Amino acid sequence: MHNKSIMALGAGLRAGDFSSVELTRAFLDRIAQYDGELNCFITLDPERALTSAAAADRLIRSGKAGPLAGIPIAHKDIFCTDGVKTSCGSRMLDNFIAPYDATVVSRLSEAGTVMLGKTNMDEFAMGSSNETSYYGVVRNPWDSSLVPGGSSGGSAASVAARLCVAATGTDTGGSIRQPAALCGITGLKPTYGRVSRYGMIAFASSLDQGGALTRSAEDAAVMLQAMAGFDHRDSTSAQEPVPDYSENLNAPLTGLKIGLPKEYFNEGLDGEVARSVELAVDEYRRLGAEAMEISLPNSELSVATYYVVAPAECSSNLSRFDGVRFGYRCQEPKDLEDLYKRSRSEGFGAEVKRRILIGTYALSAGYYDAYYLKAQQIRHLISDDFRRAFDKVDVIMGPTSPTTAFAIGEKADDPVTMYLSDIYTIAANLAGLPGISIPVRPVAGKPVGLQIIGNYFQEAKLLNVAHRLQQESDWHRALPTGY
Numbered sequence: 001m002h003n004k005s006i007m008a009l010g011a012g013l014r015a016g017d018f019s020s021v022e023l024t025r026a027f028l029d030r031i032a033q034y035d036g037e038l039n040c041f042i043t044l045d046p047e048r049a050l051t052s053a054a055a056a057d058r059l060i061r062s063g064k065a066g067p068l069a070g071i072p073i074a075h076k077d078i079f080c081t082d083g084v085k086t087s088c089g090s091r092m093l094d095n096f097i098a099p100y101d102a103t104v105v106s107r108l109s110e111a112g113t114v115m116l117g118k119t120n121m122d123e124f125a126m127g128s129s130n131e132t133s134y135y136g137v138v139r140n141p142w143d144s145s146l147v148p149g150g151s152s153g154g155s156a157a158s159v160a161a162r163l164c165v166a167a168t169g170t171d172t173g174g175s176i177r178q179p180a181a182l183c184g185i186t187g188l189k190p191t192y193g194r195v196s197r198y199g200m201i202a203f204a205s206s207l208d209q210g211g212a213l214t215r216s217a218e219d220a221a222v223m224l225q226a227m228a229g230f231d232h233r234d235s236t237s238a239q240e241p242v243p244d245y246s247e248n249l250n251a252p253l254t255g256l257k258i259g260l261p262k263e264y265f266n267e268g269l270d271g272e273v274a275r276s277v278e279l280a281v282d283e284y285r286r287l288g289a290e291a292m293e294i295s296l297p298n299s300e301l302s303v304a305t306y307y308v309v310a311p312a313e314c315s316s317n318l319s320r321f322d323g324v325r326f327g328y329r330c331q332e333p334k335d336l337e338d339l340y341k342r343s344r345s346e347g348f349g350a351e352v353k354r355r356i357l358i359g360t361y362a363l364s365a366g367y368y369d370a371y372y373l374k375a376q377q378i379r380h381l382i383s384d385d386f387r388r389a390f391d392k393v394d395v396i397m398g399p400t401s402p403t404t405a406f407a408i409g410e411k412a413d414d415p416v417t418m419y420l421s422d423i424y425t426i427a428a429n430l431a432g433l434p435g436i437s438i439p440v441r442p443v444a445g446k447p448v449g450l451q452i453i454g455n456y457f458q459e460a461k462l463l464n465v466a467h468r469l470q471q472e473s474d475w476h477r478a479l480p481t482g483y
């Protein structure tokens with residue numbers, strides 16, 4: 001049961017082959033069996049899950065249920081969930097019970113999904129390995145000595161190990177696509193503004209975007225359908241109409257123009273990962289697509305640009321955690337200043353503090369023009385590169401990550417090396433473009449992700465391109481041994 005698609009499970013539920021309560025119990029049992037080792041979940045709420053499963057069963061019996069009714073999913077612990085702890089992977093919010101649901105959460109629950117729990121993540125979504133979480137590292141189900149990627153590491157590992165059918169995630173610089181790649185699953189980061197950020201704890205507001213981690217592109221289409229759309233509570237939410245994401249999954253790819261940016265196949269890329277990407281592109285050629293080399297000349301500046309913009313925005317966003325209104329408060333503060341200082345020093349971990357320091361510095365008087373403004377200008381150049389590329393091609397392909405999953409601890413003390421694991425994903429965030437990572441040929445038993453970037457609001461095209469490969473190959477069906 002745990003290895004079935006949303007469509008297949010939905011059909012089984014509607015046919016009465018099993019109930020959502022049974023399905024939910026099966027996943028809760030798997031979590032009990034495997035999560036001690038994997039550490040995917042920060043919070044589990046079996047009672048609540050079974051109550052909503054029973055409600056979903058009633059909805060299904062009434063004949064009014066949509067495709068997600070009764071499907072057990074998990075939410076990244078960055079999404080506020082009414083009455084349930086929402087920690088954002090931080091000691092700062094270890095005691096925070098959200099008083100409302102994020103729009104993503106309310107839309108998915110209106111669609112009838114069952115929330116199993118909240119998944120582990122890098123603290124405030126800052127990281128690429130899930131090692132910065134206050135709740136400890138998540139282990140990669142393909143090899144428990146390896147990281148699952150981050151920051152949506154708990155979501156990715158739980159989908160890969162089939163501890164839930166699908167999970168939500170957020171992507172500021174790669175945090176959906178990179179862990180999806182390292183865990184061998186499908187990860188979709190929509191266009192900036194496609195999915196509401198309301199109730200999604202802010203890291204870098206001009207980059208953050210919610211999306212889905214799933215077994216397949218077909219499942220991602222169903223998840224996005226429920227999540228996407230205008231929300232008046234998010235001022236950057238797009239008014240753009242929401243198409244039917246499942247309708248054109250099988251559209252033929254004849255004549256599809258694929259751009260391969262030469263900057264994405266540089267010396268930092270592992271040779272075998274490059275080979276896996278080339279093999280996937282060959283498969284697309286067989287499906288009728290045409291691939292050509294393109295150039296995104298400013299993409300080499302994307303990591304440096306991101307590490308000014310993202311910390312600057314985070315230093316501002318995280319100033320609300322001051323020990324006064326909510327979150328962690330230090331013991332017996334001497335005065336107000338001591339309260340601020342100690343609550344923040346004790347509540348935040350090292351990586352978060354590093355970002356706040358960098359961001360505050362970059363925004364300070366005298367440095368703003370040299371750093372933040374300059375970074376915003378380069379951001380424009382990066383977007384222009386993509387605009388020019390999309391005049392010539394329909395989609396851009398390349399690796400999601402330069403290597404397969406690395407060992408736990410390997411990069412933890414070397415922030416710059418860690419930052420480079422997002423070298424191919426960050427540019428799409430700076431430009432606000434949608435991207436998807438899908439599993440292709442593994443290397444030495446470790447998953448590899450192919451990244452497909454599309455033009456604005458072309459999620460349906462990305463899903464179509466991803467789905468066609470998944471019709472021709474079995475990489476996305478592979479299960480880590482033991483699960």
Ligand code: GLN
Pocket residue numbers: 125126127128150151170171172173174175176203310422
């Ligand atoms: N790894 C990147 C960072 O540490 C991206 C994180 C994200 O997308 N949330 O900032």
